[in-house]
Amino acid sequence: MPGVSGGFRSWLRRTTGKWLPRRGTLDTGEVVLSQRRVFILPTRAGIGYAVLLLVLLIGSINYTLGLGFALTFLALSCALVDMVFTYRNLAHLALQQGRAPNVFAGQEAQFELHLANRTGLARYAVWIDFQGVPEPRHVTDVQAHGSASVLLGVATSARGWLQPERVVLSTRFPLGLFRAWSYWRPATRALVYPRPEEAAPPLPASGNAVGSGRVAGSDDFAGARSYQAGDSLRQLAWRQIARLDPALGGQLVTKHFEGGAGNELVLDFALLPAHLDLELRLSRMTRWVLDAEQRALPYAFRLGALRYDAGHGAAHQAACLRALALYGLEEAA
16 A cells, blocks of 8 residues: 555656646746646635535425525526636736845845736736735736736845745635635845944954044145044044034034045954954944945955955945855855
């Protein structure tokens, strides 16, 4: 008997494998929910409806009720029509993955899903969410020859690549007696950056992990600007501060110099205190990268064997944050 049951399971696996999509397969490009991708089963309400039909049928047979037979078969016809319409409400929808912006750990990663309806049948009450969620959080309608987009959120806690779970699309339209559903697993991944340290020390100067944060040259005085966190107290423009009336919104200002051989801002992972946890050091580097970009300060970046020359801008920031997110995880990725 064990051999017979094992052979039956093998035969069933081979047979269903020819038309059922594999669980771990990533869907790339556009996916159309064909017949082999849509499943349908009765809901609890549908099972109760079936029990009611059985009771009506037995009562009609026992008492030879012509109107009872008519009512029973009319109700059965409504259930069959509902089954067809529930299946058609989901079948032949075209799915395409959208963008998945990079986020910081602790934020919600957003995965965009586009639904296209190229048929003349409007689709209503299509519920969409990731597998494992107790109740779907997103519902949408797709008009005939129209399209719709849905943003699916996933909570993040760790850095690195985030591959979402399978997406479940389901519907119970129109009567709720049947539930049709389908699975879709997008190949899009989101990159999760380390969480920026909340109370990080000021930006380093001359490649040291501690310092005043002064990174500009000191030969030519170029004017004064508003005080920013991390500016040295020695650079405060006291004369200009004294002229500002606090009642008129006066605030601290800092001297700004140009030219000269100023200290170069270097963010070096190796110079951070060794007693700090790895994730905390990565979080501190992340905070410094964001602070340097916010202040428009060119900065060099050092992380292990990785070396970036001094620079700033969106591309420079993205390269540094990507290196921090994948540090030590290249093999796993």
